Amino acid sequence: MKATTNVTLARIFSIALLAGALSINGALATTTIFNLVDGNSTADINVGSTAGMFNWTVDGQDQLVQQWFAYRVGSTGDEIPINYLPLISAVQTGGNQLSSLYGTTAFTIRLDYVLNGQGSGMASINESITINNLGQSPLDMHFFQYSDFDILGSGGNDVGALGKSGGLFNYATQGDGSLLSPFFTETVLTPGANHGEIAFSPSILLRLGNGVPDTLSDFAGPLGPGDITWAFQWDLTIAPGSSELISKVKYLTVPEPSSFALVSLGLFALLARRRRA
Numbered sequence: 001m002k003a004t005t006n007v008t009l010a011r012i013f014s015i016a017l018l019a020g021a022l023s024i025n026g027a028l029a030t031t032t033i034f035n036l037v038d039g040n041s042t043a044d045i046n047v048g049s050t051a052g053m054f055n056w057t058v059d060g061q062d063q064l065v066q067q068w069f070a071y072r073v074g075s076t077g078d079e080i081p082i083n084y085l086p087l088i089s090a091v092q093t094g095g096n097q098l099s100s101l102y103g104t105t106a107f108t109i110r111l112d113y114v115l116n117g118q119g120s121g122m123a124s125i126n127e128s129i130t131i132n133n134l135g136q137s138p139l140d141m142h143f144f145q146y147s148d149f150d151i152l153g154s155g156g157n158d159v160g161a162l163g164k165s166g167g168l169f170n171y172a173t174q175g176d177g178s179l180l181s182p183f184f185t186e187t188v189l190t191p192g193a194n195h196g197e198i199a200f201s202p203s204i205l206l207r208l209g210n211g212v213p214d215t216l217s218d219f220a221g222p223l224g225p226g227d228i229t230w231a232f233q234w235d236l237t238i239a240p241g242s243s244e245l246i247s248k249v250k251y252l253t254v255p256e257p258s259s260f261a262l263v264s265l266g267l268f269a270l271l272a273r274r275r276r277a
């Protein structure tokens with residue numbers, strides 16, 4: 001879907017939400033879902049709901065439950081999903097790119113997605129997050145990314161781990177049954193996250209919305225098998241008039257059902273031969 005919302009629409013949306021006249025499932029909310037398509041991959045992003053990015057398919061199979069963002073300014077209060085900020089604009093260009101901008105007179109948060117379907121079970125999404133301090137004093141911004149992938153359509157047998165470099169979290173990986181051949185990896189290009197956590201669903205999600213400030217536990221796993229989720233937390237102090245860029249890329253590598261079956265058959269044959277030997 002190609003769509004553009006503008007400041008006026010965002011204001012109407014905010015007023016409607018304030019008045020309680022429009023539920024998130026209302027008619028207007030449908031205009032906030034964007035479908036990115038590129039080659040063998042699709043991604044669906046609801047910029048107006050905490051669902052956030054709620055589908056990512058490769059070769060027709062969905063691997064994602066939810067991937068979204070929350071923030072907290074300062075050290076008090078709860079983390080807030082970014083869709084609770086006024087949506088200033090959301091523009092899809094070229095079928096595989098989406099740019100959405102949220103903000104107030106104090107700061108803006110811009111999300112840029114680029115989907116790349118690479119064929120043969122592979123796809124990637126480049127994400128850039130730009131936080132701009134429009135105020136007159138330093139902005140104490142705590143920014144969270146929450147991810148819940150269910151690999152091969154079922155979360156129960158997933159295994160995952162986070163990785164660090166230079167003391168900062170910059171890597172996440174998730175596999176089906178084991179981490180020997182991960183189906184999913186995410187790399188933070190810049191900067192690494194100050195905190196991270198991997199936990200069984202819904203532990204992290206409950207804390208991002210429990211009314212009090214939270215800091216991720218820094219437990220990096222490996223964790224599983226089970227319905228794992230994970231999150232990164234960036235603690236940023238942004239000078240007045242300045243911006244901070246978080247740049248990430250995530251990859252899915254999913255064996256095609258036929259080749260996966262062939263690999264399984266090959267392993268089975270190898271095991272059978274070893275047993276006979």
Ligand SMILES: [Ca+2]
Pocket residue numbers: 150151152153154155156157158175176177
């Ligand atoms: Ca699985």
Ligand SMILES: [Ca+2]
Pocket residue numbers: 078079207208209210211212213214
């Ligand atoms: Ca909290």
Ligand SMILES: [Ca+2]
Pocket residue numbers: 065148149150151155158201227228229
């Ligand atoms: Ca999961």
